[in-house]
Amino acid sequence: MNSGIPLQFFLILATIMFFVGVYGFLTRRNLITMLMSVELILNSVNINFMAFNRYLFPHKMEGMFFSLFIIAVAASEAAVAIAIIINIYRRFTTINVEDVNEMKY
Amino acid sequence: MSANQIMFLLFAVAIVTFSILTVTSRKILRAAVYLLFVLVSTSGLYFMLNYQFLAGVQLTLYAGGIVVLIIFSILLTSHINQKFELTGWRKSLLSAIASAAGAILAITSILDFRFGATREAAMEVNMHSIGRNLLSLDYNGYILPFEVISILLIAAMVAAIVIAKKGGPVKQESQNLNQQ
Numbered sequence: 001m002n003s004g005i006p007l008q009f010f011l012i013l014a015t016i017m018f019f020v021g022v023y024g025f026l027t028r029r030n031l032i033t034m035l036m037s038v039e040l041i042l043n044s045v046n047i048n049f050m051a052f053n054r055y056l057f058p059h060k061m062e063g064m065f066f067s068l069f070i071i072a073v074a075a076s077e078a079a080v081a082i083a084i085i086i087n088i089y090r091r092f093t094t095i096n097v098e099d100v101n102e103m104k105y
Numbered sequence: 106m107s108a109n110q111i112m113f114l115l116f117a118v119a120i121v122t123f124s125i126l127t128v129t130s131r132k133i134l135r136a137a138v139y140l141l142f143v144l145v146s147t148s149g150l151y152f153m154l155n156y157q158f159l160a161g162v163q164l165t166l167y168a169g170g171i172v173v174l175i176i177f178s179i180l181l182t183s184h185i186n187q188k189f190e191l192t193g194w195r196k197s198l199l200s201a202i203a204s205a206a207g208a209i210l211a212i213t214s215i216l217d218f219r220f221g222a223t224r225e226a227a228m229e230v231n232m233h234s235i236g237r238n239l240l241s242l243d244y245n246g247y248i249l250p251f252e253v254i255s256i257l258l259i260a261a262m263v264a265a266i267v268i269a270k271k272g273g274p275v276k277q278e279s280q281n282l283n284q285q
Contacts, residue, residue, distance in 0.1 A: 007220055008215055008216060009113065010150070016121055016124075017120060020127075021124070021128070024127065024128025024129075026200035027196060027197050027200045028192075029189075030189065032178060033133060036137065056223065061238055061245065067159060072257070074167070076258055078175070080268065082178045082265075083266075085182065086181060
């Protein structure tokens with residue numbers, strides 16, 4: 001099925017994707033693009049779970065179920081984050097993190 | 106080079122290219138579309154690993170749901186033609202060094218480690234076994250995380266509605282503060 005592709009290739013691909021996400025999270029200053037970087041990071045972790053499950057523990061389904069739960073958590077996180085972002089935009093008319101420096105007043 | 110190696114290479118190149126474009130693109134809507142490409146290629150990887158159900162969930166929920174949500178919020182909060190200003194070279198250089206150092210550390214430890222596979226027979230993953238394991242109380246059952254996730258989803262939905270409803274009209278003073 002996946003003959004000829006070692007497990008390490010999947011892990012290296014996921015590592016590169018993870019650290020590209022970290023780079024984006026550190027450099028971006030817009031809340032929505034930071035959210036997109038977080039989605040990249042979560043997605044790379046999912047690839048790791050699936051590859052480990054398929055290559056090392058093919059008689060169990062733990063990796064699959066935990067990627068399923070990670071996808072659910074990512075979906076709810078995106079929904080709440082976007083609600084907060086829209087609320088911030090209504091109040092400050094910007095979603096740049098450097099301009100939003102006050103909490104409730 | 107066999108066909109599945111070529112497929113893996115294609116998906117890997119697509120994922121790396123489009124994720125770099127996602128975090129460096131200066132137009133926000135383009136970044137969202139590149140993120141969509143990354144998520145679709147990831148679901149291709151899941152198909153290669155023979156997890157069809159998860160690949161379908163990835164396509165519908167990530168590529169369908171989350172990307173559409175992100176694009177809607179982009180349309181609500183930014184101008185389409187607005188370009189980000191370039192990040193300062195010091196910040197981008199330091200972030201690149203930090204991420205490259207982390208990536209090199211992780212990749213060297215991956216290449217050093219010897220992974221030992223089990224010899225047990227592979228379990229067939231189909232809808233029947235997924236449903237049975239997700240809702241069973243046995244050794245391989247996942248009913249508790251399933252319940253926790255359902256409570257989390259309800260809490261997130263209620264929280265999203267409450268938070269999005271709460272905001273009053275824009276206060277004049279906050280606008281003035283922003284302009285200073």
